[in-house]
Amino acid sequence: MGVDTRAADRSAGPVLAGRFRGDIEGLRGLALALVLVGHAGVAALPAAFVAVDVFFVISGFLITGLLVDEIRRTGRVRIVDFYVRRAKRLLPAASVVLVASLLLTYLFLPPIRWSETARDALASAAYAMNWRLVEQSTDYLRSEEAPSILQHYWSLAVEEQFYLVWPLLLLAVARYVTRRTSARTGTRRPLPRSRPGRHRRPFLGDRTAPWLLAAFAVVGVPSLAWSIHLSQSEPARAYLVTTTRMWELALGGALAILSGHLTRLPRSAAITLGWAGMATVALAAMLIRPETAAYPGHLALLPTLGAVAIIAAGPSAGRHGPALLLNRRPTRAVGAVSYSWYLWHWPLLVVAEARWGPLGTTAGLAMILCSAVPAVLTYHLVENPFRYARISRARVLRMGLVATGMTVIAGIGLHLAVRPPPSPGPAELAGAVPGAPPGDGRTGAPVDRFARITPDPLGARDDLPDVYRDDCVTQAQDASLRSCTYGDRDSAVEVAVAGDSHAAHWVPALQAIATERGWRLVTYIKTTCSFLKAPITVAGRSDPSCTEWNSRLRRALTGERRPRLLIVSSVTQIPLVDGSTPPPGSATADAQTVALSETWSEVTAAGLPLVVIRDTPSFTVDMAECVSAHRERLTACAQPRERALAWGVPQERAAAAVPDARLADLNAVICPTERCPAVIGGLLVYRDAHHLTATYARSLAPQLHERLRQLVSPRLP
Incomplete structure (x- = not known):
């Protein structure tokens, strides 16, 4: 393909044409x-x-x-x-x-x-x-x-x-x-x-x-x-x-x-x-x-x-x-x-x-x-x-x-070389041990293998809470207040859950509880956005959409139609605008504790009962990937408990500082020993480095309900 052209001027081509530089x-x-x-x-x-x-x-x-x-x-x-x-x-x-x-x-x-x-x-x-x-x-x-x-x-x-x-x-x-x-x-x-x-x-x-x-x-x-x-x-x-x-x-x-x-x-x-x-x-x-x-x-x-x-x-x-x-x-x-x-x-x-x-x-x-x-x-x-x-x-x-x-x-x-097995049915899941400690139940130590792991690690990425499939999650740069309702939609007992993806991974357990107990469960989830008044940063820059979403959410929760209970959870590696995320541990920056305390105090001052689910373990290792590579040696994937739970310290301190906030900590079940297992009772715990699989989260419904009953009874049936 070409085109013939003519011009009156004569000129040398580019000086460097045809010459190596x-x-x-x-x-x-x-x-x-x-x-x-x-x-x-x-x-x-x-x-x-x-x-x-x-x-x-x-x-x-x-x-x-x-x-x-x-x-x-x-x-x-x-x-x-x-x-x-x-x-x-x-x-x-x-x-x-x-x-x-x-x-x-x-x-x-x-x-x-x-x-x-x-x-x-x-x-x-x-x-x-x-x-x-x-x-x-x-x-x-x-x-x-x-x-x-x-x-x-x-x-x-x-x-x-x-x-x-x-x-x-x-x-x-x-x-x-x-x-x-x-x-x-x-x-x-x-x-x-x-x-x-x-x-x-x-x-x-x-x-x-x-x-x-x-x-x-x-x-x-x-x-x-x-x-x-x-x-x-x-x-x-x-x-x-x-x-x-x-x-x-x-x-x-x-x-x-x-x-x-x-x-x-x-x-x-x-x-x-x-x-x-x-x-x-x-x-x-x-x-x-x-x-x-x-x-x-x-x-x-x-x-x-x-x-x-x-x-x-x-x-x-x-x-x-x-x-x-x-x-x-x-x-x-x-x-x-x-x-x-x-x-x-x-x-x-x-x-x-x-x-x-x-x-x-x-x-x-x-x-x-x-x-x-x-x-x-x-x-x-x-x-x-x-x-x-x-x-x-x-x-x-x-x-x-x-x-x-x-x-x-x-x-x-x-x-075609990788085909995860079909998802197990209810009867097969009944053979697993929901929420049970790993191993033989006596020592609680991680073990090297299970006859079957559910969900299979090859399909772990897709073992998600329904809020993602139902388009109930507010995405980055969006401040709109998306919500979905689960359980008994006509119930007078409304329970709201709010936060980021670490709140979302508790939704399967809360859905199971809501269905069994007749609650109306309403979700408010936004990607990379904690339930927090203070402005946060995403990729090093302030995220105004998160601030606006939080403002709208607090107005909705404290308005005329309030839920019977608000449950919040979030990743605790919260980068605030005032400073970068500090190293984890007991000396975590006071700014994060103060920011959480101020947010929770505003909600409880409006008369809204609040339960904070303490953050789950966070690792530097992708646990689902590790399990897929070490099916016969699962102990290779077990990670130190203290380091994995270090980021949750601000939540503990903030909950202690707000009189009407209640802390629900299920990590004694999720990580019961000095090294957190990747598989418990045949159930794959994590779909990546810090999110629970929906299957495992659902198995925790009895423990979560019991803890909620202890904290807020008689507000909930």
Whole structure:
């Protein structure tokens, strides 16, 4: 696909067209090094992720340079040839690592991860991984799962989605300039074909630059504005979506359009500009704080403009500029294998952490170095042979289909390899021991195996309270007051339960009680939002939706129609606006105790009886994943009780400080020994690192009802 164009002006193509830039190869190596040390956990570079922005600028510069050079030399953009080149460059190595990652998942990762990894592989093969991660990041129930072995494919997806649009836009500009020039000169004679091995003289001159830059403005300016806005309102989504990153690739493209002017920079100015760019990228990596930064947004201007300065300064600065470091054999060598190394490093890190637990910085760096071995092999045996092979379009298409097909088949195979058994019926559940201590009942010690575990850990993620299926949960950024009613809907005995997901995981037990005792149970649940007056932070930023939701909820609860009883529970790692979450333990910040006390005092002062269910254990280990990996050695999943319950101290102190608040603590049942078991009486206790499975929570209904009866009798039947 192409378009013939003509113009009166004569101009040399981009100065750098057809000439290798060693400093850019070295810049790719530097950017990769930032990515690698960041993923290894080097604390001195908390924002090493800015290297991705540098990669985007480099990609935009190089790819746009090729496109613009083709437009200026030939008057056309051969779209099909462009995508054939992209396929030869990217698909072979990407497909090899995708299939290898699926094999590594099967061999080394817990079965609970297999199905999701298979879906990740399909998304990666379709260059849509960033949108899959967006979906997961906005799904609270999935947001705390272990990172995908393929999550690094998100940046490749962003690039390829951009290049679905960018060449077509430049092609449209070329066609417009041709028609405009032809209309002005009155010439419509078609261009002669070039002879093989020879170039025509350039015929689209400097007059094209303003129009090509207009293409940058059309893409870049709205994308940057959207990036700034979305980074403030939805930071997790903003980091991954293509629309907030397009301006970075377009910025590199704008530099390529102006590349003919790069040699006009005075040498001293170019040297200063280049080193300033290096300093800007380094400072961005060291000073941007991911826990509080609204990224990419305007902060991404630091690494991107830094990269632009480095690239722009190169031709004039020479060896006295950043090329002094970048155009060296070691940095160029890293840059050459950067694509394959980027593909390989993350899967090996994920596998290592799954096998040996969290890696320290030293171990992380060691795994990074190990990943260089398959990277170099892939570069020499896969990437380069396909990249430089003389292959017809049709053959490239067939190869692309085969490569993608291999990934799809491997992904489907992995997905089919894991099939959780059907959920047990009531009769089978009756054989379990609801709420009973683990082991033989005498010592209460965790045991290594049960004949059957319910729910099966492979289906634990979906063993959820009904409030999620019934769309009764207020999501992030939403302040609306959603509620659902369970039990006897016509009962005069109304019991309300309010809080975050740790209140939600008690709903199955409360439903069972409400049905048996004839209560009307009303739920008020909001994601990542405790029942609390004080403003809280989410991802390092204040969450006004939580504050507004709490205000509306307190008005509803203390209005004319009040429930007979209010039950609250929440995760106790509450990051307040006034300070970050402190370490757990008896010395937990007084601010959290005060905030809880003030909220509960307001409710009880209005005459509303209050029961606080003390928070359940919280671990650093995903218990469902651990059980799926250690079915025959469940004691490997048992975690220290004291550490797991340390976060609940503020609740205990606040309940003691509010005279009319009552504390219901069921942790003597949930974790009865010094090490908390993952399975009790054949029931899987946790669906992740801190949420109870609905099945296990339901088994606690007798104990919870007895405790409520003791605390608030005779208010409840």
